[in-house]
Amino acid sequence: MRYLLLALLITSTSLAADPWRVVGDEQFAPYSFVTAEDDTPRGLDVELVDAVLREAKVNYDIRLYPWERVKRMLDRGEVQMAFQFAGTPLRQQQYELVGPLRSGSTVFMTTAKTALSDWKSLDDLSPYVIGQVRGYAYEGNFDRADLARDTTAQNPRQLVSMLLAGRIDIIVGDRVQLQYFVREQRAQEQVRILPRPLIQMPRFVAFAKGDSERARQFSEALVRLRKNATLGKIEQRWTH
Template sequence: MKTLLAKAIPVLAAICCCANLAKPGNAEVWVVGSMEGFAPFNYTVDGQYRGIDVQILNEAAEKINVELEHRPLPWNRALLDFNAGNLDAVFQLAPTRERFEKWNMVGPLRRTKTVYVTLIDSPIEDIRSLNELDGLIVGVVSGFTYEDSFDRHPDIAREMSKDDFTNILKLMLGRSDVIVGGRATLAHIIDDMGLTEKLRFLPTPLVEQERYIAFPRDGDGDDMANRLQGSLSAMHSSGRIREIVQEHFEE
């Protein structure tokens, strides 16, 4: 009996060893916040969180054996939770000097064009400088950063909204003369609302900027940021991020 047991132990040990080698390592989990309902970049369809930025970040994280636990939130809540340490990261962020100083800004994920939208029969033909906003009520989303000069301009009359959908509704109701936002997102919402014949984009964009994901400036945040930056940079170099963007706009 002892002989059989002695012979069996090495066999069992070998089986366990092989099983451990075959078992994939458990992925590290990062809790990541973002603005809910921000199509085509991050939004929920049939219970699944998807979009351009979601796919980019999920693929980048997978390459470094990380799983992202997404927390879609109202934008101001996402920023508050991130600042309070309830989130490992938050996306997508426009670049500002303060954000680069305060956080690890990782990316870019992609570029986006920020534009003006007005009613189809509005007398406003174009806005080429901030001075042309004098006397106009400009619809913006609370907590959003658009462009440094625009954000700091003291004389712009701003009509605050909780999201782009509400911003468009207020424009339709005459609560604002013009609204500002990301072209792809506004185009998506305007199409969904059936307003393509009632609204128009002005020719000159406010700005074209890159978008980022932020991590805290601490030991863990620095490590996460460095690892994800390497993965995102490799995806840019291979052309994968460009492919993802094109795939979504061809859907």
């Protein structure tokens, strides 16, 4: 029993002393991004994660990278935590997901060149080429559907540019984010969002499978900040 307690103490001390390496997507504005001036992480999700980690009283370092690299770093054990993952069954199998950190509406955006006014089933999308970001998970049925897809976009900003250039018919993504990049290009009058969303998608932070102690620490701090409205105030600053 004494050895077990000692082992638990050593593990707890190690977790507290070693800074958590935390990574997120560098091209996920307004949720996480870096500017041309410096590589300081910014965005709604960055602020949410920062608040929770401070509440958990752990040492940490947040950095942003391309999404494919984020996943590789977590898979290889090079980092302790990553964000912002969709809560799909596949992601739940791969990682210890904690959250949701927040939730967002996943929608389809198109232009006047596409006659589609709305959709009832995924078959309604079959005549069109749908652009999506390589490596992103959206929604289980959509991800498995036999649809014409263009996955050459490396990030959502590029996806919006491809739509505006007429290279693809429809794009899929987070409503707030797609609108952010459309405003960035002053193209609000050129696009429209189909009324029916694909899904209301919760976004999670991820730890390596089996890393239950760090997951517990983050989860408990997240619950506390959600209850006292701290996270809600941060979200309001970015979305209103």
